[in-house]
C-alpha cells in the first residue's frame with residue numbers, strides 16, 4: 001500500500017540556522033521558509049536526489065510539535081512521510097487494523113498542496129507517520 005518515501009521531517013529550534021547549515025555545510029538546495037498555519041508549523045524543504053528533508057519549526061500557540069521540541073531541545077527526527085495513491089482507502093484500511101488517525105481523521109492539505117494524514121507514533125513502533133496522496 002505505501003509507496004515512495006516523500007520526506008523525513010526534522011523539528012528544529014532555529015529554522016534559519018538549520019536551513020543555512022543544510023545550504024552551506026551540506027551543499028543542498030534549500031527552499032524559502034513557508035508558513036503552514038493549518039498545521040501549526042513553518043517548513044523549509046531540503047531537496048535531495050531521491051527524497052526531501054522537511055525542516056519544521058513551531059508556528060502559533062498550539063503547534064503540534066511544541067511538546068516534541070520541549071523534550072528535544074536540539075531538535076530531532078519528527079516524522080516520516082510515505083506516499084499513497086488513495087488516502088481514504090489507506091486511512092480506512094489502517095483504521096480497520098486498529099491504527100489511530102490523528103486530528104479529526106480527515107485529510108488536510110499539506111505542504112505540497114496534496115492531502116495528508118498523520119498516524120499515532122505509538123501504533124507504529126514509536127514513529128509518527130504522515131501519509132501523502134500523490
Ligand SMILES: C[C@@H](C(=O)O)C(=O)SCCNC(=O)CCNC(=O)[C@H](O)C(C)(C)COP(=O)(O)OP(=O)(O)OC[C@H]1O[C@@H](n2cnc3c(N)ncnc32)[C@H](O)[C@@H]1OP(=O)(O)O
Nearest residue numbers: 036039064067068078102110111112116118121126127128
Ligand atoms: C506541513 C505538513 C506536511 O509535511 O505536509 C507537516 O508535516 S505538519 C507536521 C506537524 N504536524 C503534526 O505532527 C500533526 C500530527 N501530530 C500530532 O498530532 C502530535 O504531534 C502528536 C503525535 C499527537 C504528539 O503530540 P504531543 O507531543 O503534544 O503529545 P504527547 O506529549 O502527549 O506525546 C504522546 C507520546 O507520543 C510521543 N511522541 C510525540 N511526538 C512524537 C514523534 N514525533 N515521534 C515519536 N513519538 C512522539 C511522546 O514522546 C509521548 O510518548 P510517552 O507517552 O511515551 O512519553
Ligand SMILES: [Co+2]
Nearest residue numbers: 009054081130
Ligand atoms: Co511532513
